[in-house]
Amino acid sequence: MKKKKTYKKSDGTTFDNSDIDWTEFDKMSDEEAHRKAVDDPDAKPWTEEELKEFKPVNPKPSNKEEENK
Numbered sequence: 001m002k003k004k005k006t007y008k009k010s011d012g013t014t015f016d017n018s019d020i021d022w023t024e025f026d027k028m029s030d031e032e033a034h035r036k037a038v039d040d041p042d043a044k045p046w047t048e049e050e051l052k053e054f055k056p057v058n059p060k061p062s063n064k065e066e067e068n069k
């Protein structure tokens with residue numbers, strides 16, 4: 001069973017992933033999906049300038065990962 005996850009949008013409303021139907025998305029070309037993402041304020045792709053500001057993160061291993069070493 002898929003775990004239900006709740007998201008909060010920039011306008012303060014929430015939604016969950018339990019009723020997402022990907023069939024319409026799957027029908028879109030990459031260009032159309034990108035255009036729609038750019039037009040959606042909640043799903044804007046990172047700009048090249050923003051990506052340059054990212055720093056790599058090496059998360060600490062969980063206790064379980066340490067036990068497996």
